[in-house]
Amino acid sequence: MYFCTIFLFYASSGESPSPAVHYLALVPSNVEFTSISKMSTMTAITAFPPRPSRSLQNKVAIVTGSGSGSNSPSEGLGNGRATAILLAEAGANIVCADLSLPSAQHTVSLINAEFGAGRAIAVQADVTSAQDCSNLVQAALDAYGRLDILVNNVGVSGPPGNAVDVDPSAWARGLETNVSSMMLMAKYAVPAMERNDLVEGSIAGRGSIVNIASVAGLLGGVPMLLYPTSKGAVVNMTRAMAVHHAPMGIRVNCVCPGLLYTPMVAGHEMPPEVREARRTGSLLQTEGNAWDCAAAVRFLAGEEARWITGAVLPVDAGMTATLPVLTGAFSTLTADPPS
Numbered sequence: 001m002y003f004c005t006i007f008l009f010y011a012s013s014g015e016s017p018s019p020a021v022h023y024l025a026l027v028p029s030n031v032e033f034t035s036i037s038k039m040s041t042m043t044a045i046t047a048f049p050p051r052p053s054r055s056l057q058n059k060v061a062i063v064t065g066s067g068s069g070s071n072s073p074s075e076g077l078g079n080g081r082a083t084a085i086l087l088a089e090a091g092a093n094i095v096c097a098d099l100s101l102p103s104a105q106h107t108v109s110l111i112n113a114e115f116g117a118g119r120a121i122a123v124q125a126d127v128t129s130a131q132d133c134s135n136l137v138q139a140a141l142d143a144y145g146r147l148d149i150l151v152n153n154v155g156v157s158g159p160p161g162n163a164v165d166v167d168p169s170a171w172a173r174g175l176e177t178n179v180s181s182m183m184l185m186a187k188y189a190v191p192a193m194e195r196n197d198l199v200e201g202s203i204a205g206r207g208s209i210v211n212i213a214s215v216a217g218l219l220g221g222v223p224m225l226l227y228p229t230s231k232g233a234v235v236n237m238t239r240a241m242a243v244h245h246a247p248m249g250i251r252v253n254c255v256c257p258g259l260l261y262t263p264m265v266a267g268h269e270m271p272p273e274v275r276e277a278r279r280t281g282s283l284l285q286t287e288g289n290a291w292d293c294a295a296a297v298r299f300l301a302g303e304e305a306r307w308i309t310g311a312v313l314p315v316d317a318g319m320t321a322t323l324p325v326l327t328g329a330f331s332t333l334t335a336d337p338p339s
């Protein structure tokens with residue numbers, strides 16, 4: 001004998017149950033409810049689309065500027081070093097590139113000590129040189145046989161000054177370092193990524209490029225002109241590249257870090273009160289560090305972001321989500337009225 005039953009399965013975690021799957025089934029009356037519910041849950045999971053993995057196993061990444069901007073190669077955690085370490089933690093093999101070879105070598109020694117020998121190599125490269133960029137991509141292919149991820153992390157604060165007083169040759173050099181270098185790296189990395197198989201129905205795609213811009217590329221208010229100009233260029237270069245390379249299965253995204261505390265910043269011998277003002281200038285009132293930037297890069301680099309390209313992701317504790325002047329005005333409106 002059969003009777004008709006509607007099963008409601010609920011997600012096993014979460015405080016308030018939400019219906020996950022509804023089934024209408026013809027159920028023999030002598031079958032126990034628990035075995036039917038297990039059977040049906042299994043069917044439901046296999047019927048879902050493939051689930052993206054967090055793993056970067058068998059992937060190969062180049063991270064430019066993955067030494068550390070500190071004077072001592074072994075000191076400090078810049079965004080590049082932190083990114084190289086987090087990508088390695090997720091399983092990728094890493095090519096650590098930097099102007100300073102000892103600094104890149106130190107990042108490699110940290111990765112190989114924690115995740116296993118041979119998981120990273122160091123390459124000395126100036127990313128403003130086309131030849132060095134080409135060599136860098138070749139080094140990835142020679143060492144690991146493929147290239148999946150490029151993190152264009154090199155960036156400098158560049159010369160001081162507004163349009164009237166900035167030194168034009170330093171300006172040109174700053175644009176080369178912060179903008180043209182990313183084009184040069186992509187020039188050689190994209191053809192290497194195009195060699196990767198695009199498996200039918202694959203959720204991985206052929207490759208992923210993550211450019212490091214800055215909140216300074218989204219807003220005005222920075223005293224010098226070079227830095228915000230170059231970072232604004234990186235933001236829109238990301239969108240333009242995303243359009244160009246999407247047909248080949250290559251995603252291009254951009255992270256805009258806020259006022260992180262990294263060796264680049266510490267190197268300017270920032271007074272404690274300025275450091276404190278940077279901390280409190282965000283919604284979360286917390287000082288960020290290079291891991292915060294690196295975690296966003298790792299997400300965009302991998303399969304979890306398979307449906308994301310041309311995105312510009314601020315990692316800034318909410319700094320760009322609000323107008324500071326208005327925030328101040330509203331806080332006085334909501335404060336207790338004067339007695």
Ligand SMILES: NC(=O)c1ccc[n+]([C@@H]2O[C@H](COP(=O)([O-])OP(=O)(O)OC[C@H]3O[C@@H](n4cnc5c(N)ncnc54)[C@H](O)[C@@H]3O)[C@@H](O)[C@H]2O)c1
Nearest residue numbers: 065067068069078079099126127154155214257260262264
């Ligand atoms: N620290 C922050 O608050 C912050 C905020 C927003 C954006 N960013 C961006 O994050 C990126 C990394 O910043 P960071 O603070 O970690 O800097 P960092 O100075 O600590 O590291 C940059 C690394 O790039 C290397 N480098 C510089 N020029 C190079 C070149 N031509 N070729 C190869 N390597 C070169 C340096 O040797 C250094 O190891 C930059 O693009 C920067 O603009 C930083």
